[in-house]
Amino acid sequence: MSDPNDVAVRAMLAATPVLRDVVPAVDALPGMTPRTILTSGAPLPWSAYSGGQRRAILGAALFEGLAGTPAEADDLLSRGEILVQPCHDHGCVGSVTGVTSASMPVLVVEDAVTGRRGHCVVYEGSARERLTYGVWNESVHRRLLWIRDVLAPVLSTALRSAGGVPLRPVVRRALGMGDDLHSRNTAATAVFFQQMYGPIIETNGWSDSTSDVLAFISQNDLFFLHVGMAAGKCIADTASGTTGSTIVTAMALNEKEFAIRTAGTGDRWFRAPLPTLDAKLFDGIRPEDTAFMGGESLITETVGLGGLAAAAAFSLQDYSGGTAEGMVRTTEAMYAITRAEHPEWRIPYLGFRGVPFGIDAQLVARTGVTPRIHMGAALRDGGHAGAGLLIAPVEPFQAAASALEGPDPA
Amino acid sequence: MSDPNDVAVRAMLAATPVLRDVVPAVDALPGMTPRTILTSGAPLPWSAYSGGQRRAILGAALFEGLAGTPAEADDLLSRGEILVQPCHDHGCVGSVTGVTSASMPVLVVEDAVTGRRGHCVVYEGSARERLTYGVWNESVHRRLLWIRDVLAPVLSTALRSAGGVPLRPVVRRALGMGDDLHSRNTAATAVFFQQMYGPIIETNGWSDSTSDVLAFISQNDLFFLHVGMAAGKCIADTASGTTGSTIVTAMALNEKEFAIRTAGTGDRWFRAPLPTLDAKLFDGIRPEDTAFMGGESLITETVGLGGLAAAAAFSLQDYSGGTAEGMVRTTEAMYAITRAEHPEWRIPYLGFRGVPFGIDAQLVARTGVTPRIHMGAALRDGGHAGAGLLIAPVEPFQAAASALEGPDPA
Structure with a gap:
């Protein structure tokens, strides 16, 4: 099998x-x-x-x-x-x-x-x-x-x-x-x-x-x-419903929680409190002016893009901060928690190595390395505030990996 | 002064x-x-x-x-x-x-x-x-x-x-x-x-x-x-006619020679035999099928682009060969022979450092480091054959630097 x-x-x-x-x-x-x-x-x-x-x-x-x-x-x-x-x-x-x-x-x-x-x-x-x-x-x-x-x-x-x-x-x-x-x-x-x-x-x-x-x-x-x-949604859903698979098919935020779904656990959400967004904010905006208000653009990371492809996008330093070396390290770290390299979506700086593709919750749980996510920041009172890097919490990946090992309560 | x-x-x-x-x-x-x-x-x-x-x-x-x-x-x-x-x-x-x-x-x-x-x-x-x-x-x-x-x-x-x-x-x-x-x-x-x-x-x-x-x-x-x-021609010519300046204002090829002009030496060409083009050729084309047939797109290098900005263009590996590391080294080497960094034209990978700008023939003569040039390759019998890297010969830069020190025969 x-x-x-x-x-x-x-x-x-x-x-x-x-x-x-x-x-x-x-x-x-x-x-x-x-x-x-x-x-x-x-x-x-x-x-x-x-x-x-x-x-x-x-x-x-x-x-x-x-x-x-x-x-x-x-x-x-x-x-x-x-x-x-x-x-x-x-x-x-x-x-x-x-x-x-x-x-x-x-x-x-x-x-x-x-x-x-x-x-x-x-x-x-x-x-x-x-x-x-x-x-x-x-x-x-x-x-x-x-x-x-x-x-x-x-x-x-x-x-x-x-x-x-x-x-x-x-x-x-x-x-x-x-x-x-x-x-x-x-x-x-x-x-x-x-x-x-x-x-x-x-x-x-x-x-x-x-x-x-x-x-x-x-x-x-x-x-x-x-x-x-x-x-990204179209691609990720082709894996949804694969019995026994710990491949992540969704990562999403609401105002209060970060949550994921995996291919083998159906519509069940594995939730954790919100992590911190390390953001570069537009001039005059302070961190305390910002707030989470949801987000599913993380579907791009779910299919190997965004933070996983950071080393393709050095120009982002201007927009969301960081350094070129940091972006290379970010992408390189993601190969440890993904199951494939995309054969067409490739990163010039890495000698055209394919983007790290297919996040495995089990690999995340085992290594403690979690997805790095590029994200927009929002003003508490509404409005676009900047952009930065979000480090996903490990708990939902651990819970999803465990759920597949034990009986599924969903 | x-x-x-x-x-x-x-x-x-x-x-x-x-x-x-x-x-x-x-x-x-x-x-x-x-x-x-x-x-x-x-x-x-x-x-x-x-x-x-x-x-x-x-x-x-x-x-x-x-x-x-x-x-x-x-x-x-x-x-x-x-x-x-x-x-x-x-x-x-x-x-x-x-x-x-x-x-x-x-x-x-x-x-x-x-x-x-x-x-x-x-x-x-x-x-x-x-x-x-x-x-x-x-x-x-x-x-x-x-x-x-x-x-x-x-x-x-x-x-x-x-x-x-x-x-x-x-x-x-x-x-x-x-x-x-x-x-x-x-x-x-x-x-x-x-x-x-x-x-x-x-x-x-x-x-x-x-x-x-x-x-x-x-x-x-x-x-x-x-x-x-x-x-590039428009920009370079703003320096032409600057008495005493060894800044390069043109680099050009004909079928037989590589030649340069500098700001302080008017219309005089400083010539040398053609160097070798290290090219990645289209499928089926052999090096012996190619030939030089001139070229002045080197005006882009003259204004800090092309080979001087190699570290901005890692995707060129696919087209003209080389490695990302090599491209970074190429650009970094060019700072030794240029007089400025362009304040707007900047390279993301180098933390948005400005491109090396203003090649000084005297610095080339002194260091022996010559401009690195990205160039198209041509078929001997006509046609586009590929692209690669040309390392300029040092002699024209030495001659131009000497010409400014001694009496100008032009």
């Missing part, structure tokens, strides 16, 4: 994610309803959300017209008449708060091998104030409407006409151009843009809307992050 | 090159005539050109309609009725053969500080057979006509409408994305494209021609090379 971890990792390596479309979440996500709001991380009771996730969920309820005021939304959420559920349970991942509601367009990434799909909302732009970072106000509202009503239809038409965009080659090229594909997506966005400007114009004509959409994509260096996240 | 080398380097550091336009060489280049053909390197008598430069010059004579057959062109060239002159004497640089004739469009890069200009023909595309690499045939002819009659007018209109493209920021971004700006211009081209697609479409409308031009730029990773070369 094959080693279950080999089976899981082979499935992930075989995955061939293609960006197919952008469609409203309610039409794309399994189990999604007009009264469901998805958010990052292992689920908490509504009353436990007190910071950015709470604000973003209330905002989404207003965005969807489910309530007229935050108080009314709070009441409906308390009574379970609006449901809050984890993105990951609906084939989806979200950035920071990860709030995803019915009418919000999600990027649809499909594995050409298995047909399995991963989803993520469209990148919201680089303004400090975003729903992503726990802010709901008029400018956030306007931008979400523009993404829904202008960007998504334009991009959808183009993607369907182009037959989709294969994403493995975009990631491959971007790793050769200084991206880690988590905190830095500058090259991936440029490569994606070079592929999409033609179909966008050909299918939509040249108009103010088209021009605005092209400008939005080409001027937002992190636009590709959410595409890569949907791809 | 200021040190002449400080004066020269300060001028080069102050240069602020802006891509202004694309116009026929005869309208842009000082001293250019309809019967002049420019080529790379220190000048040789017509009879001395025997390989790729000869073929390309004959091709240009046919392209311009100066002769009906190669034999007729040869005759006119032998009798001096068609003139062959160095690009560098006309504010211009050329890639490999560097052949530039009257109707060929040249990129016009202007220093916003001094108004000084540098020029270079438009990148010819990635086909192995090009005039650049010493080939003249029907497909080369067609592509040159397309560049002249379609691409150049489209790009010219857009550049004039946009008010030009400042190039320092493009180079800065590209160095952070794995380019050396000589053998690798993948990121610079992508960044340039992101800035130019809008003006190109807005000023020309969306048509087959526009679409073809956009595709040509975005699909040719080396498109920006010739823009950067024109910028």
